[in-house]
Amino acid sequence: MSGTIFRISVGFLVGVLALLALALCASDYYIGEQQRLLAAGDARGAAKASRTALRLDPFDTDALEARALTLQQQRKHEEAAAVLREAIARDPNNYFPYLLLGNVQLAMDDPDAAVENYRNVLELNPKHTAASIYLAQVLLGQDRLQEAKKEYLKLERDGRITGEALYNLGRIGVRTGEPKEGLRDIKAARRRVLRDLEGLEGPARRQQKEFLRGMDLALADAMVVAGREFRARKILANSPSEQAPLLLRLLDSDPDAYREQVVNSDVY
Numbered sequence: 001m002s003g004t005i006f007r008i009s010v011g012f013l014v015g016v017l018a019l020l021a022l023a024l025c026a027s028d029y030y031i032g033e034q035q036r037l038l039a040a041g042d043a044r045g046a047a048k049a050s051r052t053a054l055r056l057d058p059f060d061t062d063a064l065e066a067r068a069l070t071l072q073q074q075r076k077h078e079e080a081a082a083v084l085r086e087a088i089a090r091d092p093n094n095y096f097p098y099l100l101l102g103n104v105q106l107a108m109d110d111p112d113a114a115v116e117n118y119r120n121v122l123e124l125n126p127k128h129t130a131a132s133i134y135l136a137q138v139l140l141g142q143d144r145l146q147e148a149k150k151e152y153l154k155l156e157r158d159g160r161i162t163g164e165a166l167y168n169l170g171r172i173g174v175r176t177g178e179p180k181e182g183l184r185d186i187k188a189a190r191r192r193v194l195r196d197l198e199g200l201e202g203p204a205r206r207q208q209k210e211f212l213r214g215m216d217l218a219l220a221d222a223m224v225v226a227g228r229e230f231r232a233r234k235i236l237a238n239s240p241s242e243q244a245p246l247l248l249r250l251l252d253s254d255p256d257a258y259r260e261q262v263v264n265s266d267v268y
Contacts, residue, residue: 061087061091064086065084068083068087068097072104080100081104081108084100084101084104085101093124095128098117098124099118099128099130102115102116102120102131102134105117111142114134114138115138115139118132118135119135127158127160129155129160129162132160135151136155136168137168145176146176148168153169164189166188166192167185167190167215170182170184170186170188173185174218174225174226174262179222179226179227180226183222183223183226183228186218187219190212190216193212193215194212197209216239216241217236217239217244219235220235220239224251224255224259224262
């Protein structure tokens with residue numbers, strides 16, 4: 001009798017585990033469907049898929065993250081933030097919900113909270129490049145130049161710095177008493193963008209060319225601050241930017257005023 005009960009219990013347990021495995025597989029499927037539908041622009045279908053995934057595996061943070069991404073796509077930022085806080089409560093050692101929450105808080109115009117969560121990501125994963133870049137960008141937007149510079153320098157030392165991040169580091173240097181280093185970084189960033197331009201076409205190429213025009217103006221700014229007005233004049237004289245003629249006139253009439261304007265300007 002006891003043997004029969006044991007076999008029934010084992011059979012029941014195996015059945016439960018099989019159903020659980022099936023539910024987990026189905027949850028993964030719906031998470032994949034949510035991501036596919038979200039990429040295709042079907043926010044309603046993505047929301048339905050993420051809700052199904054959560055029902056199948058209510059303890060899975062992946063399903064919560066997928067749900068939050070759908071809500072963010074729908075601009076339901078408060079709801080997305082609440083879902084991500086739940087994901088963090090379930091698995092506080094998973095860095096990804098912190099990253100997503102930082103992005104949501106940035107969209108909600110709460111940069112201080114975003115900074116806190118990007119720092120949380122880096123505590124859990126110190127080499128997370130995206131979190132370091134996002135953190136530096138937010139600090140830059142808050143005019144916290146020295147803190148942003150510290151993050152960019154970490155990326156540079158680790159060989160993980162992007163062209164845009166290197167460009168921002170250069171512009172910070174120009175404004176924080178290191179114009180020569182800033183000039184060097186802007187030049188290096190410009191070379192990277194030029195290399196990348198070769199493989200681009202259409203709108204992406206036009207966007208990069210516009211970025212290059214802005215970099216040329218920043219290069220002229222850096223040269224003026226570094227005391228190389230002659231080279232700055234040549235760059236401004238050959239620049240297609242609408243701002244270039246105005247800057248050139250200011251440089252010709254009052255180099256010190258130009259220099260002061262650059263040093264006191266925001267990095268945007």
